[in-house]
Amino acid sequence: MNGNGSTTDVSKAGADTAGADTAGADKAGTTRINATRHLRARLRRELPRDVFIHRPHRFLYWIPMMALIATATAVLATVDLPPFAAIMISLALGGVYGSLFFFGHEVGHGSIVKSRILQDLVLYSSLGIYCTSPHLWRIWHNQVHHAYTNHEVSDPDTWGTLDSYRAFPAARIGFKLSPGSGNWASVLYLFTWFTVHAQHVLWSKSRRAPGFGRLSRRRAAIDSLLWASFWLLLGTSLGPYRALLCVIIPMLVANAIIMSYISTNHMMSPMVEGDDVLDSSMSVTSWRIVDAIHFHFSHHVEHHLFPSMGSDQSPHIRRLLERIAGHRYLAPAHWRALLMLYRTPRVYVEPRVLYDPVRDTRVSTDRVATALQRKGSSLPGKGQSAARLHTGHCKTNAVVSARTATSILGKPDV
Numbered sequence: 001m002n003g004n005g006s007t008t009d010v011s012k013a014g015a016d017t018a019g020a021d022t023a024g025a026d027k028a029g030t031t032r033i034n035a036t037r038h039l040r041a042r043l044r045r046e047l048p049r050d051v052f053i054h055r056p057h058r059f060l061y062w063i064p065m066m067a068l069i070a071t072a073t074a075v076l077a078t079v080d081l082p083p084f085a086a087i088m089i090s091l092a093l094g095g096v097y098g099s100l101f102f103f104g105h106e107v108g109h110g111s112i113v114k115s116r117i118l119q120d121l122v123l124y125s126s127l128g129i130y131c132t133s134p135h136l137w138r139i140w141h142n143q144v145h146h147a148y149t150n151h152e153v154s155d156p157d158t159w160g161t162l163d164s165y166r167a168f169p170a171a172r173i174g175f176k177l178s179p180g181s182g183n184w185a186s187v188l189y190l191f192t193w194f195t196v197h198a199q200h201v202l203w204s205k206s207r208r209a210p211g212f213g214r215l216s217r218r219r220a221a222i223d224s225l226l227w228a229s230f231w232l233l234l235g236t237s238l239g240p241y242r243a244l245l246c247v248i249i250p251m252l253v254a255n256a257i258i259m260s261y262i263s264t265n266h267m268m269s270p271m272v273e274g275d276d277v278l279d280s281s282m283s284v285t286s287w288r289i290v291d292a293i294h295f296h297f298s299h300h301v302e303h304h305l306f307p308s309m310g311s312d313q314s315p316h317i318r319r320l321l322e323r324i325a326g327h328r329y330l331a332p333a334h335w336r337a338l339l340m341l342y343r344t345p346r347v348y349v350e351p352r353v354l355y356d357p358v359r360d361t362r363v364s365t366d367r368v369a370t371a372l373q374r375k376g377s378s379l380p381g382k383g384q385s386a387a388r389l390h391t392g393h394c395k396t397n398a399v400v401s402a403r404t405a406t407s408i409l410g411k412p413d414v
């Protein structure tokens with residue numbers, strides 16, 4: 001990744017300019033640091049202009065996906081297939097719902113069509129399997145998450161701090177499900193969490209985080225209720241076996257596919273106060289065919305830099321980032337990122353330290369990043385997922401990092 005001399009340029013620029021440039025006061029009245037703006041400006045200068053060209057014909061991808069969903073559902077609902085074949089089609093149906101979500105995410109950002117009606121049509125179809133409202137999604141994801149990525153209070157998508165873990169009973173229940181908690185319930189996380197989290201944002205997080213002023217909780221609740229009623233009616237009319245094939249398995253699979261990306265996007269990155277996408281976000285590397293099917297959702301740093309750019313142009317940004325952003329740009333193999341997710345805790349005890357309040361273990365995000373950067377480096381294994389430290393003793397970041405580094409990674413290979 002560190003291909004040439006310009007690497008340190010932007011690596012440093014990220015930090016240096018962060019101090020020099022402030023984006024002015026945000027809605028909460030906080031002065032925010034904006035390193036992302038500098039990186040974005042530099043990328044814009046170096047990228048060919050045609051990567052930003054609007055290509056509305058990509059809207060046509062929606063048609064085959066909807067056709068596949070309708071056909072697979074109709075076959076599973078009406079044809080007596082051998083169980084193995086039926087389950088395979090059901091799993092594939094869940095896969096198409098996953099792809100449809102990624103397509104809807106892109107359409108929702110306005111990168112394919114500007115028509116609000118067409119956007120809504122796609123968003124309703126892509127979020128329906130999760131019983132999630134497009135109205136909620138637009139505010140939650142487009143306006144709040146993108147503006148406040150990995151901010152302690154403002155980003156509804158973080159697991160929060162130790163203080164919020166102690167303050168909110170829901171956070172303590174949710175923590176048991178979180179990847180890296182070591183609890184058996186965390187097995188359910190990938191298969192359910194988008195659906196669960198959407199309702200958590202609607203009923204709880206949107207009341208506390210800034211940026212949800214325009215949210216009509218009633219409108220979003222009606223959308224969710226309509227979708228839940230639709231699935232319930234469909235399932236009831238089909239009977240248990242066909243409901244499992246047409247509704248339940250696709251719901252679980254779709255959740256697992258999209259959460260396998262969403263969980264790696266920011267949850268192992270530091271909490272930030274300003275806007276520094278290289279610090280707050282992470283990409284993953286998938287096979288090309290998977291990237292094509294999943295609308296390059298693996299290119300997440302790239303997406304945060306240019307949210308309304310066509311996702312198929314993301315590889316151009318990745319090549320540039322690998323050249324100019326050096327070690328600050330993370331894109332480990334998808335499976336390695338997922339393994340690391342399940343081996344590191346989720347609550348922030350400090351902005352750059354993840355903490356497990358049940359097992360009293362912690363690991364610095366810097367060490368996680370170091371481990372993910374090194375191909376073939378050892379990942380923390382069971383029982384050594386983080387340095388075991390007593391909460392009663394205050395440790396500095398440096399001490400925690402050093403102990404953690406030795407504990408989970410061995411000696412660094414410089």
Ligand SMILES: [Zn+2]
Nearest residue numbers: 109141303307
């Ligand atoms: Zn987005």
